[in-house]
Amino acid sequence: MSRASPDDGMPLSHRHRRKLLTLLLMFTALFGAIFVVVNFFGARYALMAVEMALTLLTLSLLPVVRTTYHLRRWCLCYLGLLYAATIYALASPTTSVTVFSWVMIMPLTAHLLLGRRLVGLFSVFYLAVAAGLFFWRFGTDVAVSAPGATANIVAVTIWTYLFSYFYEASRESAEQQLSQQALTDSLTGLANRVHLEQAFHRAANEGALPLSVLILDLDHFKRINDEHGHACGDAVLKKIADTLREQTRVDDVVCRLGGEEFCILLPRTDSDAAYRMAERLREAIEALCCRHNDALLALTASIGVASTVKRGGHLDPMLHAADEKLYQAKFGGRNRVVC
Template identity: 35%
Template sequence: MRSDRTLIGKAYVASEAIALRRRFLMTIISFGLAWGAVMQVPAMLGIAPLGAAQTRNNLLFLILSAGVLAMLWRWPRSFGVGAVAYFTAAFVYVSAAQFLVVEDQLRMLLYFPLIGAVFLIVGNVGAWFTILAAIAVFVTARLMGLIPVSPLAVSTFVFTLGVTGAFFEAFSRQMTRTLDTIARQNEALEAAAKKDHLTHLLNLRAFRESMQAHVDGLRPDSRFSVAFIDVDHFKAINDRHGHAVGDAMLVALADTLKGAVRKRDEVARIGGEEFAVLLPGADLAEAAVIAERMRAAVAATRVEAGGTTLGGTVSIGLAAYDSSFDTIDALLHAADAAMYEAKKGGRNRVALAGPAAISPTA
């Protein structure tokens, strides 16, 4: 079960990371649309010297950006496709500017925010590929005489681009380690919140969540039962021997119940001396066999505590889930009511929800 929780925790963190990157991408696109719109108006009026080709590129990029933004808003799961489409278009747009907007001597700086965004949203591999491609475009434009800068300026640009990539790489790795640490901490906190501090069994919250998960995932031929268990005369044990002895007995009974059920069954402590067991795949008849095994195992258990040897018994009520139960609480109530029938019948026995009851064989 720990490995399952680990996988669930990592999946949760991964989904949260994707959601964060999607929101970040939507923010980048929104700012890009605003900037592109500001550039488009003066370009169309002939005020900004973008040229006809780059003005057309700007308009196409605005249209594609708006489409990707709408897609991410309407279909969040399309994040991967949207990110690749947007950054491919952005790279083509910035690279075209290196050849078409010769009046802008600092246009190569547009690669820096683009590469930073690719690092944070797409990942390291895609970002380093973008860096190499940007260097290739820049050098090609320089050799064609479209970027009239000195060889020193070329080396400075290439070096700075590489250093930027290295910084973002380090940041990305640190962010990944931080997210992993958060995932482990969240897993530990979640596990602690779902465990009974004394017996280390599931607590009521975790038990109810597990029941609900079974209800939500039921197939037409699926079934499960619930056992509600109460320790007989437990108050008398506490009053006579003290709470420390009572706690020792509860721990011993928890171990006994875990040893008497199947591997897939889930045992919980849901109250002071009350336990519950989820029995997946078991109807009432099968659950009764398991419950009788639990009852007999507890009756045979002896606890050494405070210089005293103690034994105890339990009363068990069983209920099987079906469509007549509106909620899991109704199912628990039915098992609880059956447990009280076992109490009325003399304790140390198993009773089914309904008129029938199973007498102990001990």
């Protein structure tokens, strides 16, 4: 059985940020090593020690970042180290004014790694500290004697911040729309199989146990399509989807697997509670009054239930177990629950 990836069940941006953080760690280690040598020959031994520590820390983070499930924490850790090291360099009396050029890329780096929510205060605080250190070291005479250069630095810094902010906002919006389309059944608006797999992975790995799965299949649905047409069949599926939404909890995940088959993921639900939920759903479907033109359609469903108390694991064995129970319900006369 293949090992689960730490990016399974995560947004698309999660995988990209993992690659970006890995690249930044390699870049930081490379240039950290270069600055160690530069500062050594420049007799800036304190700054050399800081650069050496930063280089060793970034190298030690590389294997962790490739496998961690807590990528956001390590992004914060990396930014904290980077900010601390650059602030020390800015405050060091032995560095030149060119070291302040690093300030301009910090908002962009923070936005790409963390998104918009944490970056605002994080970056504003950093930029304020950097500006304070600049005037502390060089005084206000620099800004007065070279207003054009000062204006350019301020403009580029603000432009970088705004560009990265609105780029990230646009990317998040586009990703959300694409993810919604990729994770939703177009007919019923329910979750699809991909969404179900992601939700199961999160629940199984975050300890939302016990965990139960229901597979629900409408009885004699083919007859509805054959006698009343596919438009009627689609209307029935939408009605069933609405009923499942109404009867389930906020944390439950209702999914259409395909055709007339549905699946409900029930976090923190043992087999007894899952059976009671399945019975409630079966009764609600049997009580539905579905009309098409002048025909009154009677609907029933068969449901199979599977549960687990084990952390981790994969969705397929659970679906297979629930599917076997579903077939027992079908062969047992339909319109029943087997757990």
